[in-house]
Amino acid sequence: MNKQEQVMMNFRDLFNKLVWINKSKMESSLKGYKPSEVHCIEFIEKNVDSNVTKLAESLYMTKGAISKLTKKLIEKGLIEDYQKANNKKEVFFRLTEQGRTIYDIHEKLHTEFQERDESVFNHVTEEQYDKMLNFIEVYSKHLDTEINKQGLDLTK
Structure with missing residues (x-):
């Protein structure tokens, strides 16, 4: 499993744990x-x-x-x-x-x-927060672009 797959799997796992607990x-x-x-x-x-x-x-x-x-x-x-x-x-x-x-x-x-x-x-430093927030922002913008490319309108 490559790092991208690990990140995605760990995001899903983390989210599911939060929901569960x-x-x-x-x-x-x-x-x-x-x-x-x-x-x-x-x-x-x-x-x-x-x-x-x-x-x-x-x-x-x-x-x-x-x-x-x-x-x-x-x-x-x-x-x-x-x-x-x-x-x-x-x-x-x-x-x-x-x-x-x-x-x-x-x-x-x-x-x-x-x-x-x-x-x-x-225990999270400002620098770590900044890196995490930057990643989330970049990935979110990418997904917005993909949503637009596919012509998905969530508000219909």
């Missing part, structure tokens, strides 16, 4: 909510004037899937839609108090997981 705590703390719902709530809270297009791009889902998801979140009382006085065409979303509660639970879990893993990250 966090899964039971996430599921029990956010019982009744799917990961896509929680991630949608998180995006809406962190991004002013979230709309279907922005959500679709961020969550790598189709606009149709986001429309269904936001409709379900509205029905559950977690988000509400609104329009701006100067733009009656576009619909935006914001959290309700109940949605903010779900967001807060999710953020506390992320903080807990971050604290659990702090012993590893305390």
Whole structure:
């Protein structure tokens, strides 16, 4: 196995371990909510004037899937839609108090997981962080280019 294959295999393995170790705590703390719902709530809270297009791009889902998801979140009382006085065409979303509660639970879990893993990250140097972030940025841009070449539009 060459180094590229090792890196890709280790990225997948690392991601799968993170999901596995966090899964039971996430599921029990956010019982009744799917990961896509929680991630949608998180995006809406962190991004002013979230709309279907922005959500679709961020969550790598189709606009149709986001429309269904936001409709379900509205029905559950977690988000509400609104329009701006100067733009009656576009619909935006914001959290309700109940949605903010779900967001807060999710953020506390992320903080807990971050604290659990702090012993590893305390030993990473700025130079190592810079190299890792640079690699991720270069690879991400490459994948964006490939997505465009293939004509993949994630928001359809």
